[in-house]
Amino acid sequence: MPVVDGQKSSSEKFAGAERTYSIEALMGDGRALQAGTSHNLGQNFAKAFEIQFQGRDKTLQHVWTTSWGVSTRLIGGVIMTHGDDSGLILPPNVAPWQVVIIPIPRGNWKDTVLPACQAIRDELKAAGIRVKLDDDESQTPGWKYAEYEMRGVPLRLEIGPKDLEKRSVFSARRDTKAKAPLPMDGLAGSVRGLLDEIQANLLARALAFRESHTSTATTWAEFTATMEGRPGFVISPWCETDECEAAIKAETQATIRNIPFGSETPTGACVKCGKPAVVNAWFAKAY
Ligand SMILES: [Zn+2]
Numbered sequence: 448m449p450v451v452d453g454q455k456s457s458s459e460k461f462a463g464a465e466r467t468y469s470i471e472a473l474m475g476d477g478r479a480l481q482a483g484t485s486h487n488l489g490q491n492f493a494k495a496f497e498i499q500f501q502g503r504d505k506t507l508q509h510v511w512t513t514s515w516g517v518s519t520r521l522i523g524g525v526i527m528t529h530g531d532d533s534g535l536i537l538p539p540n541v542a543p544w545q546v547v548i549i550p551i552p553r554g555n556w557k558d559t560v561l562p563a564c565q566a567i568r569d570e571l572k573a574a575g576i577r578v579k580l581d582d583d584e585s586q587t588p589g590w591k592y593a594e595y596e597m598r599g600v601p602l603r604l605e606i607g608p609k610d611l612e613k614r615s616v617f618s619a620r621r622d623t624k625a626k627a628p629l630p631m632d633g634l635a636g637s638v639r640g641l642l643d644e645i646q647a648n649l650l651a652r653a654l655a656f657r658e659s660h661t662s663t664a665t666t667w668a669e670f671t672a673t674m675e676g677r678p679g680f681v682i683s684p685w686c687e688t689d690e691c692e693a694a695i696k697a698e699t700q701a702t703i704r705n706i707p708f709g710s711e712t713p714t715g716a717c718v719k720c721g722k723p724a725v726v727n728a729w730f731a732k733a734y
Pocket residue numbers: 685686687688691692717718719720721722
């Protein structure tokens with residue numbers, strides 16, 4: 448999940464913190480999700496709770512503390528970043544099942560297809576791939592295809608009597624829905640290669656989506672037009688005052704997500720009030 452990392456504005460800062468940092472992700476509907484935060488609490492909380500240590504100079508001092516908020520919200524972020532109308536699309540690196548094998552139950556499949564499926568499952572497992580063989584007879588292959596698509600399993604392998612004859616398996620990617628036969632020889636290697644490709648493709652796709660939904664606005668007319676139109680990130684020069692930030696939010700619902708690390712210092716005027724700008728802030732409508 449691509450994220451923009453940077454510092455929060457003072458009004459979005461955690462109460463009692465010296466500074467708050469966040470990672471911000473863009474969801475498929477163009478709204479930003481604060482995916483995680485960390486807070487530099489300085490000595491503020493140590494003073495409130497009297498947490499002290501003895502320094503090298505033997506004096507008692509208050510500790511410096513941090514607080515980190517990276518939680519189950521990330522799971523929601525993954526769902527909303529990569530999912531499509533067929534359901535979840537899980538990146539292989541975090542998918543509980545990276546591969547599902549579905550036998551095609553034709554003829555004497557239990558004596559032919561099923562042992563082949565079991566052998567392939569064992570081969571993939573031995574190669575460190577998280578694989579499930581679904582040999583449940585109460586559901587059809589078609590039902591299973593839809594089920595594992597919805598669950599976001601990155602790669603599906605279908606194996607029937609004809610595939611056995613050809614010493615191949617039929618593969619279907621969840622991310623692109625591309626289908627192709629894979630030879631049984633060296634299958635673990637080609638499956639690993641495909642999983643790596645899917646992982647890279649999902650990140651590249653999400654990054655391209657974010658880039659195509661990120662624009663800059665230096666005038667208020669531009670800013671409001673962009674916020675009313677296609678949602679996403681808008682980068683604008685800002686004077687760094689709370690009042691101006693509040694006015695922008697009241698008029699457009701957009702909030703400052705963060706000021707990315709290493710941002711260039713603007714030379715022009717604040718997008719809203721026209722006073723000299725101090726930073727380039729990333730705005731968006733957020734969850
Ligand atoms: Zn301003």
